[in-house]
Amino acid sequence: MTSHPRSPGSADGDPPLPSTVARPVEHELVVKKSRFITLLHPVTTVADAEAVIARVRKEHWDARHHCTALVVGTHADQQRSSDDGEPSGTAGIPMLEVLRHRHVTDVVAVVTRYFGGVLLGAGGLVRAYSNAVSETLDLAPVLRREVMVEVAVEVPHAEAGRIGNVLHEWCATHGAVLEGTDYAARATYRLLVPPPQLVPLEAALASASSGTLSPAVGDRRIVDVPA
Structure with missing residues (x-):
């Protein structure tokens, strides 16, 4: 589980926060002999995403294209994409639309294309890049984000074991x-x-302690939990 400082814009009753991915995932899609190698990588800043993109470019230095889309921020505040030489609007934007539609953030998608000699056309490219990201997301372990409240419960040592069991349950x-x-x-x-x-x-603690224990409520945090 990962926690983050609470965003000022988060509040009870707001729409659910975007999810994120737990770890990097790579997947390859072949379309008419062209190889589309997708890397989804969790990031927390645009700079992190750019570092991932640079690493992929170095690793696949001989590929024709490295198209990218990234979404960063608690509420998916920052979004960028690049066609990297593919016809305008056929790669980066379709990739970004998949991330938006799947309601994820703090992730960068890099699709490396090795051209297979067969032209796919604009529609074929849009489908290939969209499917490449969508299929990779299907394989990624997802972390749901929730606003949680920090709570402290002070207990006399003589009662710690019993109250600890109550809290666990x-x-x-x-x-x-x-x-x-x-x-x-x-x-x-x-x-x-x-x-x-x-x-x-508060009610559970009061019941377990004959009214002698109560929770001390602290700050709110955004917490990643397995979906």
Whole structure:
């Protein structure tokens, strides 16, 4: 699980945040002897994406085209594409449209084309580049992004084991995450909780402790969780 600072624009009731991919994925598509080698790579900045593109260009130095599309930002704020010598509008934009349609962000797609000697025409190129990215996304492990609330629960050491079990079970059934435990004068459990589950958490703690324990609510974070 990966967490990010909360974007000021995120709020309860907003549309779901775009997903992202968990790791790089590569896939090859052959269309009329042309090879379309697609790399999808998670990135967090445009500079990261440009570094990935540069690495692919170096690795496949003998290819005719390296067409690209990238989407970056919590709300897919930055988007760029390049046809890299293919006829205008036949590669980069169709690739970007797939990323937009699939509602993903913080990812760069690089499609390296080795020309096979058969012209595909504008429509054929659009289909090939779109399919190359779409098929690769189908293979990629996706991370869903959610706004979660940081919560701390301080517990006397004598009760830590019992309350820890209660919190483990509660998190498993309420979409929450028990991040860890700190031990000092008291044991402090650190949780990430979906905003609608804060009231149920307070009720569960009150029930388990005869009203002596309550959660300390902290900041909100954007968290990547497996889809």
